[in-house]
Amino acid sequence: MQNLNARAGDAIIWLLLLTAPFWLPLTGGYVELGTEILVYALAAMALNFLLGYTGVLSFGHAAYFGLGAYGTAVIMKYVYESTPLAMAFGVVLGTVAAAVIGPLIVRLRGVYFAMCTIAFGQVFYFIAFQWRDFTGGDDGLSAWHREPLHFGFVTLDILNNGKALYFFTLAVFAVAIGIMAFLLRSPFGRTLLAIRENERRARFLGIPVDRHIWMSWVISCAFASLAGVMYALLNDFVDPRALRWDQSGNFVIMAVLGGMRSFWGPLIGAAIFIVLRDYISSHTENWMSFVGLIFVLVVLFFPRGLLGMIRRRLAP
Amino acid sequence: MMAQLIFFNVFNGLIIGAFYALMALGLSLIMNLSGVINFAHGGFMAIGAYIAFMLLPYIGFWGGLIVAPLLTALLGLLVERGLIRQLYGRDPLYSLLLTFGLAFIIEDGTRFIWGAQGLQYQIPSWLQTPLSSSLFFLTGYRVFMVGMAAAIVVALFVILNYTRLGLRIRAGTLDLETVSVLGVNVRILRNLNFGLGIYMAGLAGVLAAGMLGLQPTIGDSLIMPSFISIIIGGLGSLPGTLLGGLLIGVASGVTTVFLPQASEAIMYVMMAAVLLVRPRGLFGEEGRF
Numbered sequence: 001m002q003n004l005n006a007r008a009g010d011a012i013i014w015l016l017l018l019t020a021p022f023w024l025p026l027t028g029g030y031v032e033l034g035t036e037i038l039v040y041a042l043a044a045m046a047l048n049f050l051l052g053y054t055g056v057l058s059f060g061h062a063a064y065f066g067l068g069a070y071g072t073a074v075i076m077k078y079v080y081e082s083t084p085l086a087m088a089f090g091v092v093l094g095t096v097a098a099a100v101i102g103p104l105i106v107r108l109r110g111v112y113f114a115m116c117t118i119a120f121g122q123v124f125y126f127i128a129f130q131w132r133d134f135t136g137g138d139d140g141l142s143a144w145h146r147e148p149l150h151f152g153f154v155t156l157d158i159l160n161n162g163k164a165l166y167f168f169t170l171a172v173f174a175v176a177i178g179i180m181a182f183l184l185r186s187p188f189g190r191t192l193l194a195i196r197e198n199e200r201r202a203r204f205l206g207i208p209v210d211r212h213i214w215m216s217w218v219i220s221c222a223f224a225s226l227a228g229v230m231y232a233l234l235n236d237f238v239d240p241r242a243l244r245w246d247q248s249g250n251f252v253i254m255a256v257l258g259g260m261r262s263f264w265g266p267l268i269g270a271a272i273f274i275v276l277r278d279y280i281s282s283h284t285e286n287w288m289s290f291v292g293l294i295f296v297l298v299v300l301f302f303p304r305g306l307l308g309m310i311r312r313r314l315a316p
Numbered sequence: 317m318m319a320q321l322i323f324f325n326v327f328n329g330l331i332i333g334a335f336y337a338l339m340a341l342g343l344s345l346i347m348n349l350s351g352v353i354n355f356a357h358g359g360f361m362a363i364g365a366y367i368a369f370m371l372l373p374y375i376g377f378w379g380g381l382i383v384a385p386l387l388t389a390l391l392g393l394l395v396e397r398g399l400i401r402q403l404y405g406r407d408p409l410y411s412l413l414l415t416f417g418l419a420f421i422i423e424d425g426t427r428f429i430w431g432a433q434g435l436q437y438q439i440p441s442w443l444q445t446p447l448s449s450s451l452f453f454l455t456g457y458r459v460f461m462v463g464m465a466a467a468i469v470v471a472l473f474v475i476l477n478y479t480r481l482g483l484r485i486r487a488g489t490l491d492l493e494t495v496s497v498l499g500v501n502v503r504i505l506r507n508l509n510f511g512l513g514i515y516m517a518g519l520a521g522v523l524a525a526g527m528l529g530l531q532p533t534i535g536d537s538l539i540m541p542s543f544i545s546i547i548i549g550g551l552g553s554l555p556g557t558l559l560g561g562l563l564i565g566v567a568s569g570v571t572t573v574f575l576p577q578a579s580e581a582i583m584y585v586m587m588a589a590v591l592l593v594r595p596r597g598l599f600g601e602e603g604r605f
Binding site for chain 2: 051057059104105107108110111112114115116118119120122123126127130245246249252253256286288289291292293294295296298299300303
């Protein structure tokens with residue numbers, strides 16, 4: 001019965017995502033908003049791989065998100081105007097950075113881990129901010145744009161057609177979360193759950209805990225940088241705010257808001273957060289206060305997130 | 317000339333380091349006893365500065381120096397009581413998110429009330445004059461700031477080591493449950509400890525206002541170096557935090573002489589190096605955090 005419910009839930013979510021460009025304008029939204037939600041949802045789900053399924057609190061994911069975005073922009077602007085090449089480079093850049101920083105922090109836990117991820121995340125913010133000649137400093141990298149995709153005989157014009165970009169983003173999103181879902185169901189994923197539930201017991205069972213956390217960290221950051229790549233493509237622009245610490249906080253609040261113990265939670269959290277922020281920032285200059293208020297209210301009243309609450313209601 | 321340049325930058329680094337240390341010690345106090353990373357620390361610093369600015373016409377610089385940090389601490393006590401207290405014992409994730417939201421609200425609130433543009437903060441004129449003509453950069457205010465920071469740090473360590481409150485804070489840092497069982501009201505202890513941490517942020521705010529003027533984002537540039545100070549010194553060790561703050565301050569001062577672009581990066585390099593050799597920081601102990 002529960003399995004059936006989960007299947008039905010999956011089907012509804014995919015159906016909604018596949019038809020979003022057609023019903024979003026009817027509800028007062030626009031297609032780019034849907035694309036943005038997908039991008040942030042991917043980032044939040046990538047973070048949740050580490051946060052919800054390995055039990056490790058990272059507050060520095062914006063750095064890898066931003067590295068993916070900058071990697072894409074740099075290739076497009078300076079090297080060669082090819083969307084696939086830029087995407088590949090963005091992901092590699094973010095993943096390699098995470099792999100190098102990983103060994104320094106995987107031995108730490110809890111607050112300490114969170115603090116070190118924040119601090120290391122800021123390194124890239126400063127590089128992006130201060131290396132003006134290359135990264136454009138505070139102004140960011142503009143004056144480049146995504147290129148249409150060519151698949152042999154078909155061309156997908158993601159440059160001029162918003163719906164094409166949406167469906168391309170959705171395809172990337174689907175592949176990415178498909179891989180994450182597959183990993184979580186594999187013995188590797190079960191091991192991560194074991195570490196989350198009781199690290200000491202996992203250690204006594206002979207599981208190399210630090211190595212697993214490192215792998216989970218790198219996988220999570222790799223998908224976060226993929227989200228960053230899509231972010232850069234969506235905006236045709238990237239600036240240091242993409243990798244500042246408040247961005248990391250946004251990812252975490254999305255995961256928590258939707259429910260970090262459920263696979264779809266971060267997607268729902270991202271949708272709510274982006275729509276709210278879009279609405280608030282078009283109505284008041286003081287949107288920052290309201291975003292802060294969202295953080296406070298979520299922590300005080302919805303710590304389990306939306307899906308967590310629903311699940312609790314439904315439980316006998 | 318070179319020697320003077322280096323001396324200038326080392327001294328400058330010392331001033332910055334003193335600020336890092338003031339901020340980091342407050343953060344560290346709160347983190348050690350309550351396990352809360354206070355992201356809003358920079359926000360409280362800004363509040364301290366703006367309170368002093370508002371009171372300046374009535375009680376002057378010296379009055380502000382005394383009153384503003386106390387009012388900031390009072391606000392801290394209320395925030396702890398109303399919001400943060402509910403999150404003790406839960407996943408540190410939640411307190412982090414809460415203070416994160418608070419940081420947003422405070423920054424936006426100060427901008428709403430006092431405006432986004434920088435404001436001047438008037439300090440007594442005799443503090444502005446250089447001490448001597450050959451050491452032109454040594455204005456009285458800079459020396460005063462370092463002295464003041466040193467005095468506060470000494471006072472903090474005196475409180476921690478020689479008063480009953482300090483004893484309880486130190487004991488609570490090691491084993492809060494036992495302290496509670498021994499009859500200490502842990503709720504009040506954590507409340508006061510939080511206020512003490514915020515007091516230091518408020519004081520740093522007032523001192524910084526005199527040097528840099530006021531801006532809603534005045535605390536932003538200090539929060540990351542404060543984290544780094546704590547990481548380098550080792551989580552759980554206040555002397556470590558102090559040393560970490562001074563170390564990165566002076567290091568970035570010295571780096572300014574030789575490679576100005578890297579003055580910010582050097583802190584992160586030092587943090588990476590320390591974590592590589594000592595994963596728990598210079599004075600951190602295994603097993604805690």
